[in-house]
Amino acid sequence: MSATRITVLTVPDCPSAPLAVERITSALDGGEATVELVEVRNEAEAARRGMTGSPTVLIDDVDVFAVPGAPTSVSCRLYRDEEGRAAGAPSVEALRKALARAQECCDDDLLDPIGRAGRGRRAPAERGLRVVLQAVLRHFAATGSAPSASDLEAVAAEAGRIAHDVLAELDAEDFLALDPAGRVRAAYPFSSEETSHRVRLGDGVEVWSMCAIDALGIAAMLGQDVLVTSCDPVSGHPVTVSFTSGVAQWEPEGAVVFVGRRPGQGPAAELCCHALNFFADRSTAGTWARRHAEVPGRITSQAEAVAIGTRTFGPLLAED
Template structure:
């Protein structure tokens, strides 16, 4: 988790909020950044609505709807109605330990799906600092052309937030909304991959794109709101597996196909720790065979319905406004 404290210079409440954050974390690991903001234009770019503003992985969990950018002092209201210059320890603890919504299958195996859904934080970038604008522009370009956009094409989009495309892309990469190569070019923007993968998606507009993994592929129809066909292969024997989405309904071939959902040990972006471990298999037996020969991958075999729900819940909201 990355915690960013946005503050005006010499804000008296910064020591208070830092101490409360430490108490709320209770030993859990987190990167804490302190960013000084002096002008309202800069406050608008960061999503700061007063000092101090606390961002958890780029999101202000205490934001008041329609609150304007501000470099004035910020007040927080406790559950008992009292105001304070910093969020309470309890409020910070609850905000930094989100609970899965009841009935969401994508959270039933949270430890396995942490990279896929950014530890329950979702794959839709925050609206602040132009992150969502650029993320959505990248995804729409992929869906329209099948190719990754050049950074120059994103400059006008990033400029709406007063930033350069390079700055926004670097932050999106850092927070694992997409991945960049050493030269700053986009390698992947979940669910799409710039490099060819075993998971090919044929869109209704005739465009073909590669998907990062089976779960990503299953979420694209809901994200774009269009019919499509996913074509993949079983990693064991290369048997074809196809999933056709028509009017939101999925048809699988072969009918007994399943999906393995897993991840490798260690931390890192989804592209590194789990994308190659989320695959289609032509049968339960084939998936079990692959699982037995890959002890380094923790995971489970899931049904067609559950795999589809995970994909839809993870990627369906990415192009939504608001």
């Protein structure tokens, strides 16, 4: 498990900053963590960093004490303890609880469903699994919709199999997801159903993507320019990512991705896809994390989110 990252955002000479650091040290009680004090000098920087008053305490880049709807600000911030008393920093007990929640998960746990517990999303060549999955993905890319089993019969037959059986095996191994009628509901990174993430391919075809990370992996998988259009689930602000010759351009500039997973066992479509979203800035991502405390996760930078998507989906259509 990587060390917890704690960032204290504060205006210069904030009288409550030393108190926040003191209480964080007490809450850690010798535990492993990196603690950084960052001075924020203007409203623009406060908005970029997600600071809603001084001091703001971020744990793994998430404001776990965020108040829904609170604007970013360089003003003083007050916290209330377990007895309702106001103070300039979270109580030691509140910090201990927040740190415990953050330490319940690690990066590998969060990304396990995305990458099939390290096995990757490129199906094995045996039993026709890879060629059929690749045919499914290419059909999505060419038409914007899922293929039927009959569309895949010729490809499955080359491996001496029936398309329905191959699809069932791919579903069981979480390479794709079938609906109760046996139709393709999703083939990561694509969805046959409407989601929050729309992707326009370079040739004009439009597809739905399962989640933010999936959307960010499509350009590398297809080797073409794409435009990702999504929406911040907290503020409703649009978020777009355009890939041109492999270079990503984000709007707004401060947009981030929250990477999380719901507790339990199951396919990525159930555990992760509703917990991997674009946010217009770190403040709204922190607000979402606060509202969904049952979903362990963290905020990722733009570069890291693209890297995860590229690593996960880039190899899927590679030739053997």
